[in-house]
Amino acid sequence: MARRTDIAEVAKNARVSKSTVSRVINGGYASAEVKARVAKVIAKLGYTPWTTARNFSLGRAGCFGLVMEDSQSEWITQILGGIEEELTAKHISLLVGSLVLKGTYDATTVLSWVRERRVDGLIFARPGRRERTLVDAARKAKVALALIAPDESFKSGAVLRSNNADAGREIADHLYELGHRRIAFLGGPKESLDSQQRFEGLENGLKARKVKLAASNVMFAPRYHPEEGKAYAEKWLKMARSRAPTAVVLANDTMALGFMRTLHAQGVGIPRDVSVVGFDDIPAATLFWPGLTTVRQQMRAMGAAACRTLLTALLEEQPERSSLEFPMDLIVRQSTGPAPTRSAP
Amino acid sequence: MARRTDIAEVAKNARVSKSTVSRVINGGYASAEVKARVAKVIAKLGYTPWTTARNFSLGRAGCFGLVMEDSQSEWITQILGGIEEELTAKHISLLVGSLVLKGTYDATTVLSWVRERRVDGLIFARPGRRERTLVDAARKAKVALALIAPDESFKSGAVLRSNNADAGREIADHLYELGHRRIAFLGGPKESLDSQQRFEGLENGLKARKVKLAASNVMFAPRYHPEEGKAYAEKWLKMARSRAPTAVVLANDTMALGFMRTLHAQGVGIPRDVSVVGFDDIPAATLFWPGLTTVRQQMRAMGAAACRTLLTALLEEQPERSSLEFPMDLIVRQSTGPAPTRSAP
DNA sequence: ACAAATTCTGGTATCGGTTTCATAAGTGGC
DNA sequence: GCCACTTATGAAACCGATACCAGAATTTGT
Numbered sequence: 001m002a003r004r005t006d007i008a009e010v011a012k013n014a015r016v017s018k019s020t021v022s023r024v025i026n027g028g029y030a031s032a033e034v035k036a037r038v039a040k041v042i043a044k045l046g047y048t049p050w051t052t053a054r055n056f057s058l059g060r061a062g063c064f065g066l067v068m069e070d071s072q073s074e075w076i077t078q079i080l081g082g083i084e085e086e087l088t089a090k091h092i093s094l095l096v097g098s099l100v101l102k103g104t105y106d107a108t109t110v111l112s113w114v115r116e117r118r119v120d121g122l123i124f125a126r127p128g129r130r131e132r133t134l135v136d137a138a139r140k141a142k143v144a145l146a147l148i149a150p151d152e153s154f155k156s157g158a159v160l161r162s163n164n165a166d167a168g169r170e171i172a173d174h175l176y177e178l179g180h181r182r183i184a185f186l187g188g189p190k191e192s193l194d195s196q197q198r199f200e201g202l203e204n205g206l207k208a209r210k211v212k213l214a215a216s217n218v219m220f221a222p223r224y225h226p227e228e229g230k231a232y233a234e235k236w237l238k239m240a241r242s243r244a245p246t247a248v249v250l251a252n253d254t255m256a257l258g259f260m261r262t263l264h265a266q267g268v269g270i271p272r273d274v275s276v277v278g279f280d281d282i283p284a285a286t287l288f289w290p291g292l293t294t295v296r297q298q299m300r301a302m303g304a305a306a307c308r309t310l311l312t313a314l315l316e317e318q319p320e321r322s323s324l325e326f327p328m329d330l331i332v333r334q335s336t337g338p339a340p341t342r343s344a345p
Numbered sequence: 346m347a348r349r350t351d352i353a354e355v356a357k358n359a360r361v362s363k364s365t366v367s368r369v370i371n372g373g374y375a376s377a378e379v380k381a382r383v384a385k386v387i388a389k390l391g392y393t394p395w396t397t398a399r400n401f402s403l404g405r406a407g408c409f410g411l412v413m414e415d416s417q418s419e420w421i422t423q424i425l426g427g428i429e430e431e432l433t434a435k436h437i438s439l440l441v442g443s444l445v446l447k448g449t450y451d452a453t454t455v456l457s458w459v460r461e462r463r464v465d466g467l468i469f470a471r472p473g474r475r476e477r478t479l480v481d482a483a484r485k486a487k488v489a490l491a492l493i494a495p496d497e498s499f500k501s502g503a504v505l506r507s508n509n510a511d512a513g514r515e516i517a518d519h520l521y522e523l524g525h526r527r528i529a530f531l532g533g534p535k536e537s538l539d540s541q542q543r544f545e546g547l548e549n550g551l552k553a554r555k556v557k558l559a560a561s562n563v564m565f566a567p568r569y570h571p572e573e574g575k576a577y578a579e580k581w582l583k584m585a586r587s588r589a590p591t592a593v594v595l596a597n598d599t600m601a602l603g604f605m606r607t608l609h610a611q612g613v614g615i616p617r618d619v620s621v622v623g624f625d626d627i628p629a630a631t632l633f634w635p636g637l638t639t640v641r642q643q644m645r646a647m648g649a650a651a652c653r654t655l656l657t658a659l660l661e662e663q664p665e666r667s668s669l670e671f672p673m674d675l676i677v678r679q680s681t682g683p684a685p686t687r688s689a690p
Numbered sequence: 691a692c693a694a695a696t697t698c699t700g701g702t703a704t705c706g707g708t709t710t711c712a713t714a715a716g717t718g719g720c
Numbered sequence: 721g722c723c724a725c726t727t728a729t730g731a732a733a734c735c736g737a738t739a740c741c742a743g744a745a746t747t748t749g750t
Contacts, residue, residue, distance in 0.1 A: 050461065056738095262634075398707045401705090
């Protein structure tokens with residue numbers, strides 16, 4: 001088994017020292033003549049530095065870890081797309097680390113990344129409550145952190161978040177302009193900041209239009225789940241048409257789809273009888289009929305930004321400490337339409 | 346900045362040599378007394394070997410690479426779940442490698458894993474045509490391979506695949522028992538082996554029941570896409586009810602949902618007027634009304650198996666060379682029902 | 691023209707593990 | 721009680737890159 005060519009072999013062939021070869025590769029002092037000669041030898045031998053050796057020498061891991069919950073995996077494509085983009089663009093090609101799925105809340109993997117592999121940074125993609133202890137542990141271990149989260153209370157690390165409040169306001173405008181005045185909101189768990197912020201945005205947006213959300217039309221479900229949408233749909237069906245909300249905003253798409261699915265099965269027309277708005281723009285949102293009006297998060301951009309902050313922290317040795325807000329994009333599909341005229345038969 | 350404790354420090358504290366500490370950790374000769382003493386010191390100092398150094402010394406990368414297409418990302422949760430399971434169970438805790446998404450067919454990342462990082466193995470999750478060149482390149486580079494693919498023509502590496510044919514037959518039985526005799530199949534691209542095998546299974550299953558698939562009821566779409574399902578739905582709507590298939594099998598769920606969505610919008614009842622079966626069991630399959638009857642692949646098990654073969658190849662230094670077939674699970678939901686009675690008004 | 695600063699280069703130490711080798715101490719067979 | 725074999729242990733080499741340092745060559749400044 002022929003050994004792979006190493007830096008010493010290149011040095012020998014180019015009649016220079018290992019140090020010089022290293023400098024040519026990484027950009028230190030080197031005369032034009034030597035640079036050219038070494039480059040030629042490298043090309044001829046097809047030499048590539050061995051990443052592991054380089055990382056070992058530099059005292060790095062050469063990778064970031066990405067942590068996310070199972071249920072968040074809808075976004076993974078986008079987040080990873082953003083990360084890839086950022087890392088391959090850099091001359092220092094760090095490898096995207098790993099990804100953990102914790103069906104059985106298994107923190108050991110993540111902790112082993114920190115303790116044993118000593119990753120150069122951790123990206124938490126939309127950590128839930130259970131992940132908070134992990135985030136704290138990571139912070140204690142002084143790993144560079146980037147959090148894609150609505151939470152502003154994190155005391156260190158970069159925080160990337162979507163502007164839920166603006167999105168809520170935008171939805172308010174959209175619905176108002178369609179003539180809706182009786183609007184309902186079904187949030188996720190009370191502790192979910194996303195849910196809270198989305199609600200507040202909606203409420204403020206409506207308030208600016210002098211529309212009030214009736215307290216009875218504001219609810220919070222214990223979990224983001226289609227069944228919760230279904231439960232609310234059943235409640236909606238029991239209301240007198242003259243009092244039922246003409247538009248319902250649900251804090252995420254799965255709930256919204258559960259809601260629509262149930263109404264649909266009962267012959268309720270969407271948006272004829274009620275308009276529906278979700279959050280997140282999951283793939284299924286387009287597959288449905290009618291297509292779900294929803295709000296998209298710039299996950300790709302957030303993934304890229306997370307990476308960028310970790311990279312600067314790593315290269316410039318300064319702790320990352322920033323907070324960035326990303327606008328959300330309202331995607332109007334067919335599930336929202338003009339409010340039904342009050343005088344129905 | 347206090348340096349992390351290294352093996353030398355442990356050795357000093359336990360009054361033994363580095364070699365001995367290493368042996369205690371990795372299981373070489375060591376007297377019971379020494380083992381205990383070293384273990385105690387390790388616990389006291391909270392020592393953990395640095396993965397990068399270990400890998401460097403062993404000449405390994407300590408990670409596998411996972412390659413998949415954007416569009417395949419529906420399965421990522423399951424595949425990764427299986428991989429995680431397998432790796433964390435092993436005492437030799439290899440880190441799950443990375444994941445690439447090639448919106449712009451970017452092979453450089455994967456090739457850099459092989460050339461620079463020198464990954465210990467590559468897992469290709471359902472590689473498409475474009476990935477074939479990558480697979481070939483990887484094979485040429487003599488990296489251990491595990492392919493989650495329907496293709497049996499791969500000459501080396503482990504191949505994990507779903508038993509599409511059996512699934513096709515199972516669907517045939519299911520539909521036959523519901524009374525369906527006029528059945529249609531809409532496949533994916535002609536070159537897609539998955540699609541072919543699914544079709545053949547269905548055809549054979551029906552043949553065994555003496556039911557023939559009319560040639561006009563067998564089509565192959567140029568891509569797996571909801572629009573193709575929609576196009577076929579429009580065709581279906583134009584057929585005379587007495588000649589239109591009473592059940593349609595589509596080669597994947599997105600097409601099936603596109604099909605259902607279009608019919609639904611036109612007031613066609615499912616399964617009252619036509620039964621629908623898909624393949625893959627994507628998350629959206631449950632969100633729809635009616636829920637889509639489909640076939641689930643054991644992605645988790647396949648991910649785990651892929652890992653296992655790579656691990657044995659790595660540890661026992663023998664090239665992996667195997668082929669495993671996994672049964673698929675028919676998930677009956679509401680989109681299939683009794684065939685409509687022939688004598689409709 | 692000479693000192694100072696800058697550019698260039700090679701030798702050697704270094705990162706933190708594992709592995710080889712030599713040697714020592716037990717262990718068992720006959 | 722001697723030889724062969726297994727078990728224990730430490731010293732030193734090693735993996736392949738980068739970093740530091742000293743010295744040589746070149747450029748710059750006055």
